[in-house]
Amino acid sequence: MKITPYLTFDGQARDAFTLYQKVLGGTLEMMTFAQAPEGERFPAEHRERIMHVCLSLGDYQLMASDTMPGDAACGGGPYEGxxxxxxxxxxxxxxxxxxxxxxxxxxxxxxxxxxxxxxxxxxxxxxxxxxxxxxxxxxxx
Known part of the structure; x- marks a missing residue:
């Protein structure tokens, strides 16, 4: 069994993971909400947020996404970090x-x-x- 940390951001996932790859190396895969099938169903102002990002470092991965305001990852309320x-x-x-x-x-x-x-x-x-x-x-x- 593998355990992979999964972080949640409020619009900073792209910048965070760009830095993480620069410092740590590895392979970065990133998808915006706009790139997802039926991406147009997401509000236009949030389509460039990151739906999923994965930094692979050998056998290890660090993953994340950006939240959508009011979504379950925020407990339905504002993002608290x-x-x-x-x-x-x-x-x-x-x-x-x-x-x-x-x-x-x-x-x-x-x-x-x-x-x-x-x-x-x-x-x-x-x-x-x-x-x-x-x-x-x-x-x-």
């Missing part, structure tokens, strides 16, 4: 940890700077500029 979880990355080197941390944290809020801890060569936490919480954990030098 991504809460209660973090995406955890495990780079293989200190240099890669620093590159990933700095690339994804730019414009966001650092919660814990990337530094040596008793369990890891580098560990840090941040919320990116799209509201996604991340942890970077490099266990080896």
């Amino acid at each position: 991504i809460k209660g979880c973090s995406i955890s990355l495990h780079p293989k080197s200190v240099a890669e940890s620093e590159r990933v941390f700095n690339g994804l944290a730019e414009g966001g809020q650092v919660v814990m700077p990337l530094e040596k801890t008793f369990w890891a060569e580098r560990f840090g936490m941040f919320v990116d500029r799209f509201g996604v919480s991340w942890m970077v954990n490099c266990e080896q030098a």
Whole structure:
């Protein structure tokens, strides 16, 4: 069984995943609501929102979509952001940890700077500029 994190955005999925691919690499697949069969049934002002995006990194994937105002992903109300979880990355080197941390944290809020801890060569936490919480954990030098 595989577990794949699926994020929900309020119109920022394209920009978020473009950054994620730039920093993390991988293969990006993206579809707007307008590209879906019967895409014209969606309100014109929301057709360019992302219906589905997938960033594939080897055997792992990160997926997301944009919400439609008032949809079930928002509990039928206004979008309240991504809460209660973090995406955890495990780079293989200190240099890669620093590159990933700095690339994804730019414009966001650092919660814990990337530094040596008793369990890891580098560990840090941040919320990116799209509201996604991340942890970077490099266990080896």
